Amino acid sequence: MGAQEDDPGSLKSSRSSKLNVGSGILPVVEIESLVEKAKFYTSLCLGTTAILAVFGFLFLVPFVIEPAITTILSDFTPIPVACVVTGHVYAEGLRNCSWSSCREGCTSAALRCHQIKVNYTKASYEEVIAKPLERHWDVADTKFFVNTEGCGYPPRVNCSEFAKKFGYRNMGKIFPCYYSRTNPETVVARYSWDDNLKHLVLALTVPVVLFGVSLGVLCFWYCPPMSKTCSSPGRNLLEKYDRKEDILEEDGFEGEEEEY
Structure with missing residues (x-):
């Protein structure tokens, strides 16, 4: 008999929940919660x-x-000039690598290095190729670098390929290069x-x-x-949420009311 009777409190609670759902309060709360999470x-x-x-x-x-x-x-000159390699030395050891034409890695000291020196003329590369017999080198035996930093990281900078392209058997071949107009002793292979x-x-x-x-x-x-500043009194982020002590006090107060 008692099981069949409806509890007035439960009926009231069910009516309240139906009212909230019907009035759209619960969906609004859920949307606000999602917005807060997304934020x-x-x-x-x-x-x-x-x-x-x-x-x-x-x-x-x-x-x-x-x-x-x-x-x-x-x-650096924007137009490539003509260069020719006059010397190529491959060295190992920190003492022997006081400078390097190409170094893989810009933060560590070079333990293996290629030291390449070139002659170059201030005439453009195209002019020298067009008139190969009229050749005059303006600067001789100056240091030659792979780029303006003299270093880099694979695959863009590969010192072995760089040495094969400009040194060894290719010594004596004319190729385009770029020199610094503020420091004419600096010559690089790449510049843009x-x-x-x-x-x-x-x-x-x-x-x-x-x-x-x-x-x-x-x-x-x-x-x-706008008109308020971060130091002005107002509702900050901490005040938006209830403190743990307040939640515990409210739960304890409601529990006492139910027991009563």
Whole structure:
């Protein structure tokens, strides 16, 4: 008999739940909860992006930004001139590798090195090829480098292939090269003003933009907008959520009421 009777409290609870569902309160709460979760994970991603952007910028300074600025200051000739290899030495040991035409890796000392020296003329490579008998070398026995840094990483920089291309049996062959107009003793095999400028702009703008956008969105979400400042009194992120002590007190109070 008792099992068949309906509990007034349960009937009231079921009516209340039906009312909430019918009035659209529960869906609104669920939507707000999803929005809060999405905002939390988005904030986490933005914060991670900002941190990685800082570390990425610090990493790009010695590997991209500084060499690009050095290249601009060196003022290499945009038109390739004619070069010819006059000497090629392969050395091993730290003492014997005081300088290297090509080094795989820009942070460690070279234990094996190719030292190549060239003669070059300030006339363009095309002019020298067109008139091979009229040849005059403006600078003799100067150091020759694979690029403006004299180093790099595979597969772009392969010192063995570089040595095979310009040294050994290819010594004496005329090839295009680029010399520095501010330091005529510096000659490189690869140079491109457009690529150098592109790498410099990307290295400066991409990390800064990522950091600025991430930080701006986070400040917009968690700092009071416009008239308020982050230090002004207001509802901050910690005040949006109930404290653990308050939740325990409320649960204890409700439990006492039910026992009563």
